[in-house]
Amino acid sequence: MDFSGTATSDQSGGLPSAVKDTARRLLVKLGAAGLGLKDVADGGGLALADVEAVFPHRDDLLTALIVDAYNGSAAAMERADQAARDAGAPAGARLLAVARALRAWSFENAAEFTLIYGSPVPEYHAPGSTVPPASRTPAVLAGIVRSALQAGELAPPRRAVPGPPLLLPAAEQLFGGVPEAPFSDIIERGIVLWSSLIGLLVFQVLSRTHDSVRDESAFFDYAIAVAAEGIGLTVPVGEHTD
Template identity: 60%
Template sequence: MSDDIRQCILRRARGRLASDGAPGLSPDALADELSLTASEVREHFRTRDDLLTALIVDAYNASGAAMEEADTAAGKAGLEPGARLLAVARALRGWAAANLTEFSLIYGSPVPGYDAPPETVPPASRTPAVLARIVHDALVAGALRPPSRTLLAAPLIRDEAVAVFGQLPPAPYSELLERGIVLWSGLIGLLSFNVLSRTHDSVRDQAAFFDFGVAVAAEAVGLDVPLPG
């Protein structure tokens, strides 16, 4: 019963977030709307920030799960790394289009006065972990083209990112992790433009342009993404 109340509160909070934004989230206001006492709501979420954290964790987990499921299916189908990358990017795009409020919450403008706690980090890491796994598999399979030039005199990567990938890649792929972060950030930026209608005045086919953008971004790591003819 307690979990039912928690989920009911979160569903209403998502509705509030969509209609009023983060400033509209308030445990007391939600209590009134749900015919609950303030203490019943605060038993689960003491503050607005507690609500935001729960919504952020749920959004990261849902989007990460969509990508993981797509990659599992692509792997079972025997797809090459480039095709796997396209599959997971499309899965993230599908999730974002169906959940614009949640997508904007985790990838849009920061909420003033809110500092994400450490518990948001593991869910947020699911997206780059999927991308890292695909790039790593491509490296092992010899499916990556080496870069035309080396840009860094010394690594810029943190130990935490190395741990996600598994190791520092050898030359000539010594910049692969930094380039992978460029791929990740490029995917999120492309997605933001695509699902939030930033490219609708200049591009005829949004889905085709998204696929094209994924292929262009993948070139940063030397991965070829096959595009439909």
């Protein structure tokens, strides 16, 4: 049974939305591992039986929250990318725009960010229904890299990384196939960029850089520009605000 919903359906109200809204508030206090259906019922002034009617088990509720978090964060990136494209921005500027959008969403929704990118929840195993929403984030990045490749905006890598292809078929399919040399490892490099983005956000959202750099938003832009060099893309680092 799928109660995952979307941000749009949340706005329309209803019991599933009320339960999820309460659960999101409690995530800040209890964390995902401490979240229980009774906590949600008590926190939302609901009968436990009503909560269990829409989310029979805690894992059903966690899955719904995870799906919503992936969809919400990806939607922010997609909107930023569309706005950048509408403005005629090159791929580097698009990348910076979507990275900044994900950063903004992550700080505004820190508990949900931690739910999807933090430590695994003990005894919870994400079902297959979480995969398509989770794939939206790398799909945005892949679209930008693919556009840059097609537009001739990528510089060839300075050296080839030795070894056999490291990709699973799903990764090749998401990108639309493996490009020819000298960009035949661009998908692997794109995965490095993706993981660098998420790792950087983990550091910033969990306050791992605040005592190391003077301006965290400026450092974020700088780090994205450095990571983008690995795929041969120039990111125009401009003005920023915290």
